Amino acid sequence: MILEGRQTRSIARSDDGRGVRILDQRKLPWEVCWVTLRDAPGAATAICEMWTRGAPMIGVTAAYGLAMALDADPGDAGLANAHAMLLETRPTAINLRWALDSVRAAVAPLPPEARADAAWGRADEICDEDSDLCRAIGEHGLALIQALHARHPDRPVNILTHCNAGWLATVDYGTATAPIYLAHDAGIPIHVWVDETRPRNQGALLTAFELRNHGVPHTVVTDNAGGLLMMQGKVDAVIVGTDRVTANGDVCNKIGTYLKALAAHDNGVPFYVALPHTTFDPATATGAEVPIEERDAAEVTCVSGMGKAGIETVRLTESPAANPAFDITPARLVTAYITERGVLDRV
Numbered sequence: 001m002i003l004e005g006r007q008t009r010s011i012a013r014s015d016d017g018r019g020v021r022i023l024d025q026r027k028l029p030w031e032v033c034w035v036t037l038r039d040a041p042g043a044a045t046a047i048c049e050m051w052t053r054g055a056p057m058i059g060v061t062a063a064y065g066l067a068m069a070l071d072a073d074p075g076d077a078g079l080a081n082a083h084a085m086l087l088e089t090r091p092t093a094i095n096l097r098w099a100l101d102s103v104r105a106a107v108a109p110l111p112p113e114a115r116a117d118a119a120w121g122r123a124d125e126i127c128d129e130d131s132d133l134c135r136a137i138g139e140h141g142l143a144l145i146q147a148l149h150a151r152h153p154d155r156p157v158n159i160l161t162h163c164n165a166g167w168l169a170t171v172d173y174g175t176a177t178a179p180i181y182l183a184h185d186a187g188i189p190i191h192v193w194v195d196e197t198r199p200r201n202q203g204a205l206l207t208a209f210e211l212r213n214h215g216v217p218h219t220v221v222t223d224n225a226g227g228l229l230m231m232q233g234k235v236d237a238v239i240v241g242t243d244r245v246t247a248n249g250d251v252c253n254k255i256g257t258y259l260k261a262l263a264a265h266d267n268g269v270p271f272y273v274a275l276p277h278t279t280f281d282p283a284t285a286t287g288a289e290v291p292i293e294e295r296d297a298a299e300v301t302c303v304s305g306m307g308k309a310g311i312e313t314v315r316l317t318e319s320p321a322a323n324p325a326f327d328i329t330p331a332r333l334v335t336a337y338i339t340e341r342g343v344l345d346r347v
């Protein structure tokens with residue numbers, strides 16, 4: 001997407017071809033900081049500490065991490081240890097397992113000396129495929145936004161989104177944002193309500209950053225405002241991303257998504273979930289079985305922002321805090337799934 005006026009993807013091989021460049025998303029929007037990952041432990045740290053994040057992006061980064069691991073040790077033990085290390089970085093987004101298993105399947109049958117180059121090749125394919133998948137999600141979602149505009153041609157289409165399921169969470173386009181970008185670029189007047197998305201504020205910090213750079217009108221709101229906006233008729237549709245959709249269509253996504261789905265259902269607002277096939281997990285029957293990542297309580301008790309002395313962190317409370325990072329939206333609350341194969345009323 002557009003970053004500082006230039007077409008940009010969120011990850012790319014380094015100039016020497018054996019590392020990867022990613023944006024350190026912890027510093028956005030205040031600083032556009034590219035970092036180069038040189039080895040598998042570095043990739044694991046970047047995923048764990050959310051330098052890079054978002055289900056598809058986690059998978060792509062891990063795929064390259066496995067390739068870097070095989071540069072160092074292409075033996076069976078090296079492959080197994082790197083796969084395990086990268087897999088345990090974050091438990092919820094299924095794209096991580098999918099990507100690691102895909103690279104392992106491509107290289108395990110090969111002699112060790114052939115594995116690293118094959119892993120880099122498969123990681124490149126996964127990277128390019130992600131961009132193509134998200135573009136296709138955008139094209140199918142565009143039709144939904146065109147239909148919403150046809151119903152209200154006199155005003156912008158109002159979309160509410162939660163967290164960041166944008167191009168920063170993928171290689172390009174995003175999932176939930178792909179239809180928004182394509183609609184904006186097609187000249188459809190669109191406005192986005194951006195949930196700030198406590199506690200890490202991916203919406204206020206990252207989605208708002210993306211939309212500003214692309215020139216998409218938007219308004220940041222507190223996580224608690226969405227229900228009122230829907231009750232007031234100010235939301236035409238909710239579009240969110242997801243970290244895992246289970247066999248029965250339950251949706252695991254950033255904490256707070258379920259509450260938006262309840263409000264949408266209560267107000268007759270369509271609730272769409274955008275996902276590529278790499279986020280679908282048919283091996284898990286229902287959302288109740290999805291591991292919910294519990295992150296550091298300090299993400300709740302503290303907040304970071306740009307102060308007089310640069311990026312600063314301040315404490316909000318001295319009390320204990322809990323920090324489940326995801327929740328489950330039952331399939332019954334999902335209007336449709338926007339996928340690369342089309343808009344589906346069931347996955």
Ligand SMILES: CSC[C@H]1O[C@H](OP(=O)(O)O)[C@H](O)[C@@H]1O
Nearest residue numbers: 053054055165169241242253254
């Ligand atoms: C396009 S998937 C984005 C998905 O990932 C986010 O989680 P996190 O920022 O913790 O990686 C969030 O759940 C988004 O919906």
